[in-house]
Amino acid sequence: MVNHKPGSTVDQTGGRLGPAEREHAWRRLADETFDVVVIGGGIVGAGAALDAATRGLRVALVEARDLASGTSSRSSKLFHGGLRYLEQLEFGLVREALRERELMLTRLAPHLVKPVSFLYPLTHRGWERPYTAAGLFLYDSMGGARSVPGQKHLTRAGALRLAPALKRDALIGGIRYYDAQADDARHTMTVARTAAHYGAVIRTSTQVVGFTREADRVSGVRVRDVENGAEAAVRAHAVINCTGVWTDEMQRASGSRGRFRVRASKGVHIVVPRDRIVAESGLILRTEKSVLFVIPWRNHWIVGTTDTDWNLDLAHPAATKQDIDYILDHVNKVLATPLTHGDIEGVYAGLRPLLAGESEESSKLSREHAVARVAPGLVAIAGGKYTTYRVMAADAVDAAAVDLPGRLQPSITDQVPLLGADGYHALVNQADLLAARHGLHPYRVRHLLDRYGSLVHEVLALADDNPDLLKPVDAAPDYLRVEIVYATSHEAALHLEDVLARRTRISIEYPHRGEDCAHQVATLMATSLNWPEATITAEIDNYLSRVAAERASQNKPDDQAADATRSTAPEVRPHLTDPVA
Incomplete structure (x- = not known):
């Protein structure tokens, strides 16, 4: 059995990922030795961090951009059983997906x-x-x-x-x-916060810029804080590459020969x-x-x-x-x-x-996943589908077992509810009472419960000293102002884009795509992130540039023209370089 070490116990902050936790996480990355370092903050990476942490391992996850900033926020938003895979005779995949869907529901x-x-x-x-x-x-x-x-x-x-x-x-x-x-971005972020609750170090805007080696084995990664340019070496017994479409680039950066292509x-x-x-x-x-x-x-x-x-x-x-x-x-x-x-x-x-x-034909390529130990100390996983992320995560951690000290406990994430699940059904029955207590319409409370579950108390508590936070965002009334503050104080949001595109879905749910509420949302974020006026202005300008570039690209006739147009928008993380994780 892997010993239960300091730092792998349940996090007393309840999985909070705010500015203070971010600073503490940087110190831990530099100072500690981890059993597992996960690269990539999509659903598979977040799932691997949760799987490893709940097995009693010491875990860190680093993501170059934001949680779910890639594929895991841009899916069809379905936890589906894979009905159409029956025609391809992939019965095992369908059975597995249906079991995972049932567990989630x-x-x-x-x-x-x-x-x-x-x-x-x-x-x-x-x-x-x-x-x-x-x-x-x-x-x-x-x-x-x-x-x-x-x-x-x-x-x-x-x-x-x-x-x-x-x-x-x-x-x-x-x-x-x-x-x-499900809202894929919110689900992924909640998996990552649940991993943090069980002791994992979760840090976004933290790019892997290299790998460290001892003899012939990978012994960790070098990371850069892409917000300020600081760098640190992170020691680990095993590194798991969960970077999705960047899998090949990350394997090349490690100097290891890949076992599969993506x-x-x-x-x-x-x-x-x-x-x-x-x-x-x-x-x-x-x-x-x-x-x-x-x-x-x-x-x-x-x-x-x-x-x-x-x-x-x-x-x-x-x-x-x-x-x-x-x-x-x-x-x-x-x-x-x-x-x-x-x-x-x-x-x-x-x-x-x-x-x-x-x-x-890409539509005929297998949705099965593959896991390989591409070098001593380095595991890669790719393929699969969102619905089966938990199985993929467990397989990735299992593959890392040979590089870990001691015997690895079996995966238990089929028994670990995500943050907000416990008590959810009782709160649904109490929605009218909760609404009356906070002066909200019951439909609003039900909407909050379906986004935060039993963490709704934590969200609403932020408005105790400022009742105005319980008002809707002016140009995006599906969301309350308190949700914007909560995104920065608890959910690791660092940029305006993180909130408008992923913590909320304002960027796709309103014809203005977030332009009309960018100033109000940035101002609300500034309270948690201590932004000066110049940063507020820069965040708004960057976001508006992104929206303009996306709109323009959607009028282009082909991929090359659309890509050239979309790439004119500036990168909000100033020290990010390619290849990225």
Whole structure:
């Protein structure tokens, strides 16, 4: 057994990641020797840090930018069982994904992961209904209907009652089934905070700029604080590379030969207002390449995704006019009232880190993950899908066991609820009382509970001495001002972009994309981060430049033109260099 060491006990700050904790984390990185250093603050890295910490290991996680700043904030926002993988006969992957979805819905993150229904329109008479029903029966029997309703068959009239927005001639009937969804960025950040709660050192804006070695083994990493340029060496028995689409670059930086290659596949989504598509359920539509989802998202719909190779800037993949037109063209084939470019509130592009295979079509590449000990002291993991992050994390830590002193305890993260899960259901029942106590509308409290769970008390306490913080953000009324302050005091947000794009989703949920509330949000952040007026101005200018570059790139015809336009926006972290983690 690995000894339980100082620093690996439960964190008394409850997983808080604020400015004081950030300073303390830097000292610990420089002074301590860790069992495991995780590179990358996406869902797999955060999951690996939590997995290792709850096994009693001494853990540090470093992320060059922000938690979930890459792929893990730009997904379809689904914890899905992988229904379409049944057609590819990947039964093990479906069974694994369904088990993970069930754990999230019931035990680990019921405050963050929610059931969501989808209508699958049938378009062919005779064979399609029994074929699809057989697949869904197998799906349900593998766990797809364990805590959500099973499949329900609908006539054309029944399907149109569920989704009046559909053209009458776009379907002959339908089947409704259930999956699950989550705010991916918030979920990832909560996994990282839970790891901190169990003793892990979590530090963002901390880039790996090199590896240290003792003889033939990797013995740690050199890191740079990309906010101020300070550098330090971090000692570790094992380093786990969880950098997703940057896996190959990080392996090259380590001087180790990679065991697998990672290909980046770009997925683009658009966000439109809820009233533009009249339906009580999401939709899943077949395309010539894959599937297209229409996903309910609060007062919006998320529509996507595309699936194309991307070989340009990995940090800021750009959506093109062609990408957006592709989505509109396909969804409009079934909508009675077509969507237009003018309906779009937000657009986002993310990169899937797919294991490179023999097929040249990225949609056919395996969603399985791979783990390899690429050198003594260095493990890499890539591939997989968001839903199965917990399994991936456990496999990565298992692979590091050979480099750790003593016997490694088994993974227990299937029994570790994320912060905010404990007590959530009771608080939902008490929402009216909680609302009355704080002078809020009950719907507002329910919204907070679905973002913070039982941490809602911690959030609302910040307004005890300043009731104005319980007012909505002026140009983004779905969010309270106190949430902005909490993002900087507890959730590791360091820049305006972190709050507008990830701690909230203002950047994709409002047509102004955060421009109209940038000044107010930056001013609220300044109280926690001690920003002078010049920093407030710089943060606003940087954010507005980002929005302008993204808008302009979305009018470009191809990837090269869109990438060149998007790259004109300045990097908010001044000492960040390539390659990044």
